[in-house]
Amino acid sequence: STQIQLASRPEGWPTHENFQTVQATHGDLLEGQVRVRNEFISVDPYMRGRMDDVRSYVAPYALGETITGGAIGRVIESAAHDVPVGAVVLHQHGWADAVQADAGTFTVVPEVPGLPLSLRLHILGMTGLTAYVGLTTIAGLREGDTVFVSGAAGAVGTAVGQIAKLLGAKRVIGSAGSDEKVALLTQKYGYDAAFNYKDGDIRGQLAQAAPDGIDVYFDNVGGDHLEAALAVFNDGGRAALCGAISSYNATEPSPGPDNMANIITRALTLQGFTLASYLHLAPEFSEKMTAWFAAGRIAYDETIVDGFENTVDAFLDMMRGANTGKMLVRV
Ligand code: NDP
Numbered sequence: 001s002t003q004i005q006l007a008s009r010p011e012g013w014p015t016h017e018n019f020q021t022v023q024a025t026h027g028d029l030l031e032g033q034v035r036v037r038n039e040f041i042s043v044d045p046y047m048r049g050r051m052d053d054v055r056s057y058v059a060p061y062a063l064g065e066t067i068t069g070g071a072i073g074r075v076i077e078s079a080a081h082d083v084p085v086g087a088v089v090l091h092q093h094g095w096a097d098a099v100q101a102d103a104g105t106f107t108v109v110p111e112v113p114g115l116p117l118s119l120r121l122h123i124l125g126m127t128g129l130t131a132y133v134g135l136t137t138i139a140g141l142r143e144g145d146t147v148f149v150s151g152a153a154g155a156v157g158t159a160v161g162q163i164a165k166l167l168g169a170k171r172v173i174g175s176a177g178s179d180e181k182v183a184l185l186t187q188k189y190g191y192d193a194a195f196n197y198k199d200g201d202i203r204g205q206l207a208q209a210a211p212d213g214i215d216v217y218f219d220n221v222g223g224d225h226l227e228a229a230l231a232v233f234n235d236g237g238r239a240a241l242c243g244a245i246s247s248y249n250a251t252e253p254s255p256g257p258d259n260m261a262n263i264i265t266r267a268l269t270l271q272g273f274t275l276a277s278y279l280h281l282a283p284e285f286s287e288k289m290t291a292w293f294a295a296g297r298i299a300y301d302e303t304i305v306d307g308f309e310n311t312v313d314a315f316l317d318m319m320r321g322a323n324t325g326k327m328l329v330r331v
Pocket residue numbers: 044045046127130151152153154155156157175176177178181197220221241242243244245246247273274275276318319320321322323324325326327
């Protein structure tokens with residue numbers, strides 16, 4: 001199989017020199033193993049963090065190790081009695097066109113006619129669950145809340161706006177990095193207001209979109225977006241700190257919000273989370289999302305890059321905002 005490994009640690013924005021493509025030959029299947037041909041590979045912002053050699057909630061990628069992460073594929077050979085050839089499997093083996101490993105490292109998922117397999121890597125999978133957990137368990141969303149979402153046109157963000165509305169939010173406001181994305185937020189994703197943060201004055205634009213303040217902030221971006229949210233929070237407001245993508249490729253320490261004192265004076269709760277600690281909520285999410293999805297109440301977008309050899313470009317382009325909804329590689 002062909003695999004992509006981390007060759008060196010990026011400083012700032014990664015480049016192609018930081019990655020290497022290697023060929024691996026798989027031996028005959030051992031008892032209990034399966035061989036899987038990948039169909040879709042996920043490229044995710046958190047992968048940038050794993051390219052640095054720093055303490056975090058997941059171990060850094062080792063140099064010369066295949067980049068691990070979410071992928072979905074089909075079993076093409078099996079020596080495991082419970083995982084037949086043809087089964088669709090979700091796994092974390094990452095950036096490879098094919099993988100051979102113990103059947104226990106794959107999760108068999110049902111194949112539903114008319115339902116693209118790729119959705120298991122976003123709206124019906126981890127990104128959908130991230131949106132749900134952040135809004136409910138972390139931010140304690142209540143009916144009638146006004147919600148602000150940054151990174152609103154991405155995989156997590158498109159899910160957040162819709163789920164917030166379905167759970168009774170009164171007003172949902174989003175920010176994104178292009179006029180096309182901003183239009184999509186209000187026209188397709190049910191956002192009541194949206195703005196392009198690249199037009200500048202994020203504080204002013206948010207204040208205008210939220211004349212009655214916000215109760216919940218779902219933060220995918222950090223930095224200037226968090227500062228803007230802190231400025232318009234109502235008393236008792238709650239933030240789910242999900243990501244801080246504005247700083248992931250920064251070489252200088254990112255400046256923090258200058259209005260942290262509002263946390264005190266307005267009695268705000270800001271809570272960070274990583275999904276790994278909330279996987280027990282997957283069944284609850286799955287039940288709700290399956291029903292919403294079947295009722296046609298969930299929209300989604302995918303930006304699909306064709307060809308395994310373009311995986312690194314897909315990852316870099318996602319970090320630059322080339323995606324609407326989920327960025328995926330079709331192998
Ligand atoms: P997205 O699909 O949202 O893709 C990333 C997007 O970030 C880009 O499309 C781009 O959109 C935006 N972006 C890039 N740089 C900036 C910037 N400087 N300021 C504002 N926006 C920027 O990725 P995901 O949905 O997978 O992830 C979204 C966030 O959620 C990330 O911060 C990620 O780390 C976090 N996350 C956290 C999890 C957890 O367990 N806590 C789990 C999953 C994701 P644009 O064109 O709008 O700039």
